[in-house]
Amino acid sequence: MTVFGTRPEGIKMGPVVKALEHDDRFASVVVSTGQHAEMLQQVLDVFQITPDYDLKIMRPRQTLTGITIETMTKLEPIIKKELPDIILVHGDTSSAYAAALVAFYNRIAIGHVEAGLRTWDKYSPYPEEMNRQMIDDLADLYFAPTQTSAKNLTMGNHHHGITVTGNTAIDALKYTINRSYHHQVLDEIKPGNKVILLTMHRRENWGQPMEETFKAIKAVVDQRDDIDVIYPVHLNPKVQTVAQKILGNDSHFHLISPLDVVDFHNIMSKALLVMSDSGGVQEEAPALHKPVLVLRNTTERPEGVEAGTLKLIGNQYNNVVKELSLLLDDQVEYQKMSAAKNPYGDGNASERILNAIAEWANKI
Ligand code: UD1
Ligand code: UDP
Numbered sequence: 273m274t275v276f277g278t279r280p281e282g283i284k285m286g287p288v289v290k291a292l293e294h295d296d297r298f299a300s301v302v303v304s305t306g307q308h309a310e311m312l313q314q315v316l317d318v319f320q321i322t323p324d325y326d327l328k329i330m331r332p333r334q335t336l337t338g339i340t341i342e343t344m345t346k347l348e349p350i351i352k353k354e355l356p357d358i359i360l361v362h363g364d365t366s367s368a369y370a371a372a373l374v375a376f377y378n379r380i381a382i383g384h385v386e387a388g389l390r391t392w393d394k395y396s397p398y399p400e401e402m403n404r405q406m407i408d409d410l411a412d413l414y415f416a417p418t419q420t421s422a423k424n425l426t427m428g429n430h431h432h433g434i435t436v437t438g439n440t441a442i443d444a445l446k447y448t449i450n451r452s453y454h455h456q457v458l459d460e461i462k463p464g465n466k467v468i469l470l471t472m473h474r475r476e477n478w479g480q481p482m483e484e485t486f487k488a489i490k491a492v493v494d495q496r497d498d499i500d501v502i503y504p505v506h507l508n509p510k511v512q513t514v515a516q517k518i519l520g521n522d523s524h525f526h527l528i529s530p531l532d533v534v535d536f537h538n539i540m541s542k543a544l545l546v547m548s549d550s551g552g553v554q555e556e557a558p559a560l561h562k563p564v565l566v567l568r569n570t571t572e573r574p575e576g577v578e579a580g581t582l583k584l585i586g587n588q589y590n591n592v593v594k595e596l597s598l599l600l601d602d603q604v605e606y607q608k609m610s611a612a613k614n615p616y617g618d619g620n621a622s623e624r625i626l627n628a629i630a631e632w633a634n635k636i
Pocket of ligand 1: 280308312331332333334335365366367399473507509
């Protein structure tokens with residue numbers, strides 16, 4: 273049984289669900305928590321996945337406690353009915369943690385896809401850092417994307433059931449990238465202009481850090497006439513309000529609805545660089561040779577920083593101005609970041625995950 277329900281979980285579990293569908297060793301049940309609504313549906317449409325169950329938990333301005341309780345209450349009867357041999361959850365959302373906890377209460381084995389990511393900072397990202405640590409405490413099988421994440425698991429005293437798989441985000445690119453792709457927002461870009469792709473949504477950035485970051489990007493971009501910013505704005509009202517207030521009336525900024533993943537990946541492949549506080553984007557952009565200025569103070573993806581393709585720039589106005597200006601003006605810096613090697617895998621993570629599950633199943 274796979275359980276997922278936000279946009280990034282859908283994108284990274286999509287390839288696993290497709291692989292399960294085509295593999296005779298498994299019977300697959302797909303449960304959507306519905307933690308996201310429209311933003312998940314876009315992903316399900318791209319992968320052509322119809323969940324067997326939909327918990328439909330999303331509420332406007334939902335709370336972490338609400339997500340957790342709703343998921344547990346609605347998932348338990350489905351688990352009792354289907355009695356899966358193993359439940360796969362992904363990453364670090366609150367619904368993934370709730371699903372792992374209810375699986376444990378029902379003595380069902382848990383496989384954690386994208387296990388072992390860590391900042392070791394309880395409140396950054398919040399609440400994801402603790403969600404993933406708690407899922408790893410409950411899990412039986414760990415699908416670690418990199419050697420670094422596998423090492424983090426052993427530092428947390430998890431020594432068994434670990435497989436280094438690569439990240440399924442890279443598998444997803446095989447479904448989406450298309451060289452002859454076009455989107456209408458690209459028609460709005462002045463010919464010859466370069467594109468910055470921007471996303472921002474994290475809870476710890478709500479309010480002042482987000483406002484300061486937007487003002488800094490605006491200050492840099494408004495001084496130039498060769499840059500456009502494409503910003504698909506997360507549907508969270510807390511993000512929508514700030515984005516519209518600061519960037520809404522600026523012709524350099526193209527504020528659009530969230531893109532489906534085919535659009536997002538292809539627009540990223542055409543962009544000059546990416547600015548984002550997203551987790552998944554930090555994995556995909558290096559595979560497309562796009563530098564990422566990470567709008568956070570910590571990252572659980574240090575591999576990309578070490579490889580030189582990600583740079584943590586935080587949210588402080590002067591620093592965002594300085595780092596963005598440097599990347600736009602310094603060709604050597606740009607080449608160094610864009611030429612760095614993607615450390616997140618070869619696009620065959622799903623296959624490794626299924627093989628590890630089959631091997632485990634043969635032993636029980
Ligand atoms: C959640 C995850 C975060 C992940 C992010 C991916 C938790 C605690 N947070 O954060 O780890 O990085 O998803 O995007 O699990 N909304 C809609 N339609 C949608 C989706 C969201 O209207 O399709 C609005 C709703 O008002 C909702 C709000 O966004 O209440 C917040 O959604 P929520 O899932 O709680 O938080 P995210 O910031 O999306
Ligand atoms: N993404 C998308 N459309 C958008 C913005 C992002 O499909 O308009 C994809 C992106 O390619 C990545 C994922 O959504 O795979 C990241 O999701 P998000 O930033 O919401 O969450 P995080 O990865 O930070 O948990």
